[in-house]
Amino acid sequence: MHRRTRIRLAQLLCLALALTAGVTVTGSARAAALLPYQDPSLPVATRVDDLLARMTLDEKLGQMTQAERGSVSTSDITTYRLGSILSGGGSSPSPNNATSWANMYDTFQQAALATPLGIPIIYGVDAVHGHNNVYGATIFPHNIGLGATRDQALVQQIGQAVATEVTGTGLDWDFAPCLCVARNDRWGRTYESFGEVPAIPNAMTAFVTGLQGSTLGGPTSVLATAKHYVGDGGTTGGVDQGNTQLSEAELRAIHLPPFQAAIARGVGSVMISYSSWNGVKLHGHQYLISTVLKGELAFTGFVVSDWNGIDQIDGQGGFTATEVRTAINAGIDMVMVPQAWKNFITLLRSEVQAGRVTMARIDDANRRILTKKFELALFERPLTDRAYTGTVGSAAHRALARQAVAKSQVMLKNSANLLPLARDNMRIFVAGKNADDIGNQSGGWTISWQGSSGNITPGTTILHGIRNAVGSTSTVTYNRRGTGINSSYDVAIAVVGETPYAEGQGDRSGSMALDREDLRAIATLRNSGVPVIVLLVSGRPMDIATALPGWDALIASWLPGTEGDGVADVLFGAVAPTGTLPVTWMASASQQPINDGDGKTPLFPLGFGLTY
Numbered sequence: 252m253h254r255r256t257r258i259r260l261a262q263l264l265c266l267a268l269a270l271t272a273g274v275t276v277t278g279s280a281r282a283a284a285l286l287p288y289q290d291p292s293l294p295v296a297t298r299v300d301d302l303l304a305r306m307t308l309d310e311k312l313g314q315m316t317q318a319e320r321g322s323v324s325t326s327d328i329t330t331y332r333l334g335s336i337l338s339g340g341g342s343s344p345s346p347n348n349a350t351s352w353a354n355m356y357d358t359f360q361q362a363a364l365a366t367p368l369g370i371p372i373i374y375g376v377d378a379v380h381g382h383n384n385v386y387g388a389t390i391f392p393h394n395i396g397l398g399a400t401r402d403q404a405l406v407q408q409i410g411q412a413v414a415t416e417v418t419g420t421g422l423d424w425d426f427a428p429c430l431c432v433a434r435n436d437r438w439g440r441t442y443e444s445f446g447e448v449p450a451i452p453n454a455m456t457a458f459v460t461g462l463q464g465s466t467l468g469g470p471t472s473v474l475a476t477a478k479h480y481v482g483d484g485g486t487t488g489g490v491d492q493g494n495t496q497l498s499e500a501e502l503r504a505i506h507l508p509p510f511q512a513a514i515a516r517g518v519g520s521v522m523i524s525y526s527s528w529n530g531v532k533l534h535g536h537q538y539l540i541s542t543v544l545k546g547e548l549a550f551t552g553f554v555v556s557d558w559n560g561i562d563q564i565d566g567q568g569g570f571t572a573t574e575v576r577t578a579i580n581a582g583i584d585m586v587m588v589p590q591a592w593k594n595f596i597t598l599l600r601s602e603v604q605a606g607r608v609t610m611a612r613i614d615d616a617n618r619r620i621l622t623k624k625f626e627l628a629l630f631e632r633p634l635t636d637r638a639y640t641g642t643v644g645s646a647a648h649r650a651l652a653r654q655a656v657a658k659s660q661v662m663l664k665n666s667a668n669l670l671p672l673a674r675d676n677m678r679i680f681v682a683g684k685n686a687d688d689i690g691n692q693s694g695g696w697t698i699s700w701q702g703s704s705g706n707i708t709p710g711t712t713i714l715h716g717i718r719n720a721v722g723s724t725s726t727v728t729y730n731r732r733g734t735g736i737n738s739s740y741d742v743a744i745a746v747v748g749e750t751p752y753a754e755g756q757g758d759r760s761g762s763m764a765l766d767r768e769d770l771r772a773i774a775t776l777r778n779s780g781v782p783v784i785v786l787l788v789s790g791r792p793m794d795i796a797t798a799l800p801g802w803d804a805l806i807a808s809w810l811p812g813t814e815g816d817g818v819a820d821v822l823f824g825a826v827a828p829t830g831t832l833p834v835t836w837m838a839s840a841s842q843q844p845i846n847d848g849d850g851k852t853p854l855f856p857l858g859f860g861l862t863y
């Protein structure tokens with residue numbers, strides 16, 4: 252056993268004996284039992300200096316390593332002094348519920364506290380529209396819908412609610428918000444963007460304050476992540492993880508401002524983009540990470556790689572010593588290396604021992620990481636505060652989500668003022684694959700990484716929202732394909748659009764039109780002669796210009812999440828539509844990329860939206 256461990260155990264034993272003997276441990280005795288880094292009354296910088304001085308090289312390398320929960324044991328965490336664990340998309344304990352997550356987190360944390368210095372882990376997760384991996388959590392609208400609200404205060408409240416649910420499961424770090432500026436709607440991550448111009452994500456960095464609080468260390472503070480630095484939404488062709496071909500002036504004007512705004516709000520971490528800038532991978536870009544982000548923008552938090560992001564630096568599979576060295580020397584402080592984390596530690600150790608990565612760089616990375624752990628009060632409150640576990644999926648959070656859904660609806664057409672609908676004495680026919688499907692209306696990053704159709708988590712579908720809204724003298728009939736519609740109905744509602752996807756699997760290089768099933772369902776409704784309202788449940792604008800003349804009304808519902816009542820609130824006039832487009836709506840897919848001010852003529856411009 253380490254000498255230091257023996258001393259620490261002896262100190263704690265003396266303290267324990269004193270306490271059990273009823274001896275009041277005076278402040279000085281307790282203080283004497285605490286080492287400086289363990290003393291919360293000392294400045295964080297002092298605690299960091301003290302702790303750093305006590306750490307071995309291996310302890311420092313462990314702090315820079317983030318492994319996936321499915322690829323580590325508790326003994327690994329203790330043995331390798333790992334500093335961070337993550338859940339990848341959909342990586343959940345079984346059973347998948349809040350208590351099970353909290354138990355899992357505490358088990359991992361106890362393993363970290365069992366190390367000689369007892370440095371707690373920081374556990375990261377993609378809670379990008381609610382605590383979306385957790386069954387029963389509140390699922391909020393994806394960012395593109397929140398961008399349509401232009402409501403900073405609302406988005407900050409949502410950040411706070413998400414932080415409370417994350418806290419209730421023990422976790423400390425959210426890989427959100429995505430501050431990407433989506434410039435080509437073919438990109439599979441368009442729905443993770445708040446909008447196509449920097450002004451909208453700039454404003455929506457309010458989510459950072461919601462997550463972290465005005466300062467870190469509050470009872471529900473969760474470390475936020477500004478991602479993905481930088482230019483992920485500007486790749487040629489909207490190819491995910493592709494190449495952003497811009498001048499430095501254009502990169503700085505379009506893609507950098509949201510990170511400046513997030514830094515101004517004290518964002519604690521930044522995640523590096525998979526994409527390249529003019530052919531150079533961001534994960535190896537010393538100028539953009541160290542000179543610009545850490546130097547010019549004075550970012551004092553820590554920089555984390557994306558999932559196996561360092562593997563891509565040389566364009567070959569897996570990672571090499573050169574890639575490890577390049578990434579760390581570029582300024583990455585923590586490496587998300589889900590499975591091959593032992594190899595990462597081995598290679599980084601050899602790079603340091605060979606002098607190709609300096610101890611100054613290792614110490615800078617550790618200083619940044621430890622500073623956030625101290626500021627989060629992880630040393631004082633390492634385990635789950637179970638007082639918040641019951642907030643997961645709470646009625647209050649669902650009410651907030653319902654409000655956000657309503658405010659995110661963008662009404663694009665309303666012939667003859669068909670909307671809002673009356674609640675009473677109406678015969679309403681509902682059709683479409685997205686009318687009664689929580690999975691489809693939530694989109695990707697929901698329960699699983701890619702999301703999926705079906706009844707995947709508790710919530711209210713749009714169809715049930717409509718049924719909840721009408722009075723007893725009305726009837727609501729549903730048939731996915733529209734079969735059974737006839738002229739006896741007062742109105743038909745087609746809920747159509749996209750099925751779930753995430754990241755590159757959502758890239759659309761070809762058609763951006765509705766699929767055949769949706770078009771057939773709408774045609775069936777139209778053939779009855781009944782007025783047709785189309786609700787488009789999608790992660791992006793779709794190519795609808797040729798079909799639009801046959802629709803009487805159109806609302807972009809985006810990806811609303813679990814609270815479908817919010818869509819009905821707008822349909823029946825409980826809430827007037829106030830959403831406005833956060834992205835330009837193409838007149839044809841051939842126009843992509845199409846953005847405000849580029850001289851092209853869209854179907855609907857950025858900022859368009861009708862109201863009652």
Ligand code: GLC
Nearest residue numbers: 338339340377426478557558
């Ligand atoms: C993914 C995403 C990133 C996410 C990370 C961890 O590949 O690019 O947004 O935070 O991996 O799941």
